[in-house]
Amino acid sequence: MSKQEKGNINEKIAALNEYLEWFNGDDFTLEQSIEKYNEAKKLADEIQANLAELKNEITVVEKRFDTDTES
């Protein structure tokens, strides 16, 4: 996964917390709440799916460190 996609996960987590803030704030209305809830639930599911797909990319650098030479 690229840095941009990873950034999206962080952004999604931040967005999810914004939903929670909306529900805790003065703008909260019952009329809008169901729609907001469905959006938050979708976001949470996406985060879960993205996290399940993530794999690390390990690269052993070619340079040797047993001598002072540049290689």
Next chain:
Amino acid sequence: MEHQSSLNPIFSVSDFIASVNQTFEYAYPVVDVVGEVMSFKVNQGKFVFFDLKDSGGSIGCFMTVWQLRTPIEDGMKVVVRATAKLTQWGKFSLTVQSVRPSGAGSIKKSYELLKQKLEREGLFAPERKRLLPQMPHHIAVVSSTAAAGYADFVKIVGDRWGGLQIDVAHTQVQGQDAADQMIRAIRYFNEQETLAEVLVLVRGGGSADDLSCFNDERLVREIAASRIPTLVGVGHEVDETLAEFAADVRAATPSNAAQIIVPDKREIVADTQHVVALIAEKIYARIDEISAQVAVALLGLGRLCVQNYEHTVERVAAMGSVLSAYNPTAVLQRGYAIVRGAATIGSQITITTYSNEITAEVQHVEARKG
């Protein structure tokens, strides 16, 4: 070199010294010698002299201060890596390339001496410590890829998080050359155009001697000077190395380093589910709140209806009483009578009492007085 008839070569003094040194170089290109340090001294702040001895002998040793990477003092048991040399004055000595303490007592003593020195310099001061990023994308690892500690680290990082770019510098993590290799690896990562966000040094458990390279003064300084924030996890929880103290963040073990460096995706998932559950609770709470408000309003309306009904009933009852008072039958019942007809003598009148209807003739009429 001259030759006598006996075939024994005759050397000049300097040739013989050179020949002996050549023999030493051939026989012992590099030699490791263990012994106890005696008569340790530093001349002009540059040159280090000491004797290495055991119960059966003593050898003079020479090295530069720069090569002395761990503090030593008289009485400490050390292993020196050196070349043997006969000086131009005919004195045999070891030219030391490196020295490391040997045995638990000496390792501990050397560790304490260096720790005090670096502490005085402020190398371990809390105010020097930098925070690690919460969710790094790119990390650099210095370790032996064959070491169990490295395998633990990689496995736990993989279990906890993904999407990381992990660059690994394979180095020795114990032995004479380990510190230098790790120093080169740290420099390599610090010289890259795009820096990693965290530099991790990990190594699993081992003896005090195995871990002693992490107390190397130059390695400790290299870690402290790293541009990249550092995380060091060496040995088991009880092990302490100076490399860990110099790091921005110290991990108890390589596994602990993995736990520190990345969040656990299972926790993130649980957190997101918790947020969704909290949001649902907020909706239910608001519905309960509005329902309660409606119930209170209905209760008020009910009370008003009852009050109005009772008030009306009372008014009707009052009006009934008034009407009762005007009822003619009630008046007749009290003994009064209703007289109808003309009040003239000889005319007939009708008298109604409570119980009778009487017809009578008027015999006398007189105006009332007063």
